[in-house]
Amino acid sequence: MSRIALAVVTVVLLAAIPGYLSDYSLGLMIGLVTYVTLASAWALFSGHTRYVSLATVAFYGSGAYTVAVLNESLPYPLVLLCAGLIGFLLALIVGLSTLRLAGIYFVIFSFGLAELIRQLITWYEVNVTGTLGRYIFLDVTARGIYWQMLALAVFTIGLSAWIGRHRLGLALKVIGDDEMVAAHSGIDLSRTKLIAFTLSSTIITLAGAIASPRWTYVEPSLVFNPTVSFLTVIMALLGGANRLWGPLMGAVPLFLLFEWLSVSFPDTYPVILGLMFIAVVFLFPQGLLSSAEAFRNRLKGGTA
Secondary structure: OOHHHHHHHHHHHHHHHHHHOOHHHHHHHHHHHHHHHHHHHHHHHHHHHOOOOOOHHHHHHHHHHHHHHHOOOOOHHHHHHHHHHHHHHHHHHHHHHHOOOOOHHHHHHHHHHHHHHHHHHHHHHHHHHOOOOEEOOOOOOHHHHHHHHHHHHHHHHHHHHHHHOOHHHHHHHHHHHOHHHHHHOOOOHHHHHHHHHHHHHHHHHHHHHHHHHHOOEEOHHHHOOOHHHHHHHHHHHHHOOOOOOHHHHHHHHHHHHHHHHHHHOOOOHHHHHHHHHHHHHHHOOOOHHHHHHHHHHHHHHHHO
């Protein structure tokens, strides 16, 4: 069976799963597919360029809050369209102003972006609307959320595969290896990074918008939780952010592990999360897939 046929069969089976799951299991699957989407979208930009972005929750939360604000005044499809447009414009503004930064400076800014947006929304809600937090009244079932998120995950992985075979993907890889070489090769650094960052951020915003009806009640501290950014980075790095299937390979086991840890050790969970982040960076700097491939090549070399 070809890879494409196998992928199609897998997607069909995943789409049929909700009919056989309990409410708890379906909620678990929604969370799992959500993080596969987030990790894959994050890797679309950061995996090749090696720009470590902690701004995931800035866009994820913006998408969720857009739904909270517009859900009573617009049809659901238009709400999603507005969320995607807001994510696109926000990514464009942030990208134009920050993608010239590199290294620790970009990491610090991306981490602070979520807090900046959270504080701005909090100030607006308290001082202008006179309230903090909004309800989401949408006739969207858990199955509907799952199918939408699954479709977004499939689209994200498909887009990543297409970019990997396109000139854009090659340009991103060269930028990740050495920006000076990329510039001397005639690659438009700003334009290339901006395109990838905008695509990645728009998808993340849509993921937040699709997931938001699960909460019913939304407030800034809930949807701009920095844990989302750290989990996304750990998952992508563990599987291998520069590999097509790497984010998925990292997201599936880690999401299940983190779910168990958050329930079993709620007080020490943040500490465990930090230790795992350090462990992934030091033990698997290139991801599990690259490490497994290197180990297999070493075995072949030893056998020869």
